[in-house]
Amino acid sequence: MLRMTMAAALCAGLGLTLAGCGATAQVEPSLAASSAAPLITPEPATVPSAGGTPSDRADFAALVWDYSDDGDEASEQELWDLGVTICVLFDSEGTFDDVVSLTDEQGFSPDFAVAVVSASLAYICPRHETTIGPQIDDYLS
Numbered sequence: 786m787l788r789m790t791m792a793a794a795l796c797a798g799l800g801l802t803l804a805g806c807g808a809t810a811q812v813e814p815s816l817a818a819s820s821a822a823p824l825i826t827p828e829p830a831t832v833p834s835a836g837g838t839p840s841d842r843a844d845f846a847a848l849v850w851d852y853s854d855d856g857d858e859a860s861e862q863e864l865w866d867l868g869v870t871i872c873v874l875f876d877s878e879g880t881f882d883d884v885v886s887l888t889d890e891q892g893f894s895p896d897f898a899v900a901v902v903s904a905s906l907a908y909i910c911p912r913h914e915t916t917i918g919p920q921i922d923d924y925l926s
């Protein structure tokens with residue numbers, strides 16, 4: 786298994802700078818060619834469940850660990866932070882295929898992408914279920 790902080794790996798794979806990789810993060814292109822506005826600048830209220838309860842974080846991690854062999858060495862908080870990062874990606878019109886590509890580049894299985902995105906939709910950003918859920922279904926069929 787790969788031993789790394791997955792949130793940092795996904796952030797690096799996205800080519801984004803994520804200060805803290807949490808709900809209050811400032812997300813900006815890492816190679817800004819101009820003085821364009823940041824790609825995403827979420828306010829704390831845009832990810833209301835970003836902190837999550839200890840029970841939510843435990844359930845989130847259990848879902849990922851039960852469905853995928855990847856991520857077993859990550860803590861509940863590291864997996865939760867990765868979920869928040871994925872939701873920020875979805876807020877900027879990212880897709881499930883983007884997550885699959887990025888996790889694959891980092892050496893994680895497609896099962897891991899399905900697990901972490903499914904957990905993210907269930908616990909952190911259910912607002913994306915109607916858009917991302919069908920993408921997962923298409924991928925699995």
